[in-house]
Amino acid sequence: MEKDALIRFGVSMPEELMKQFDRYLLEQGYTNRSEAIRDLVRRAMLETGRLKSDQHVAGTIVLVYDHHVLDLPLTLMELQHNYHHHINSNMHVHLNHDQCLEVIVVRGQLGKLRELHQRMQVLKGVTYAELSVTYADGEAHPEHAHSHSSQPMGEPDHEQQAKDEGERR
Numbered sequence: 001m002e003k004d005a006l007i008r009f010g011v012s013m014p015e016e017l018m019k020q021f022d023r024y025l026l027e028q029g030y031t032n033r034s035e036a037i038r039d040l041v042r043r044a045m046l047e048t049g050r051l052k053s054d055q056h057v058a059g060t061i062v063l064v065y066d067h068h069v070l071d072l073p074l075t076l077m078e079l080q081h082n083y084h085h086h087i088n089s090n091m092h093v094h095l096n097h098d099q100c101l102e103v104i105v106v107r108g109q110l111g112k113l114r115e116l117h118q119r120m121q122v123l124k125g126v127t128y129a130e131l132s133v134t135y136a137d138g139e140a141h142p143e144h145a146h147s148h149s150s151q152p153m154g155e156p157d158h159e160q161q162a163k164d165e166g167e168r169r
């Protein structure tokens with residue numbers, strides 16, 4: 001088999017993160033950063049390739065964010081309401097004066113959960129966002145399953161929400 005060509009590229013990261021990474025390299029026994037980065041990338045490729053977007057999964061989204069960033073708490077809450085069929089539970093911890101830690105328990109089609117995670121991750125003020133899932137076959141209550149695939153992203157369906165609330169009573 002022909003050997004893959006090596007491509008060099010530059011990476012910028014905050015000094016403190018770099019120091020932490022260098023300590024990690026020492027602990028893990030790496031002799032250079034490139035080898036460690038290659039392993040991290042391979043691991044990431046395995047994770048994303050492991051499950052398909054249409055698979056039914058359950059897991060968590062863990063967020064750390066600065067609640068002083070304008071509109072961020074409201075934006076995060078609205079986003080969660082837009083995905084209320086995919087969110088089972090939510091825990092909020094006030095870490096310090098600025099930072100909030102949120103653990104969101106999610107369940108549903110992996111593609112939708114990735115979409116929610118990505119939309120949170122890109123928000124200004126969100127410093128950490130991780131989606132972690134495992135297989136979960138089928139729906140908890142198939143008779144209450146709803147498909148929102150035709151719903152445009154970011155616009156809550158108030159008629160459907162009112163209907164859902166009626167069903168729960």
Ligand code: NI
Nearest residue numbers: 093094099100
């Ligand atoms: Ni808080």
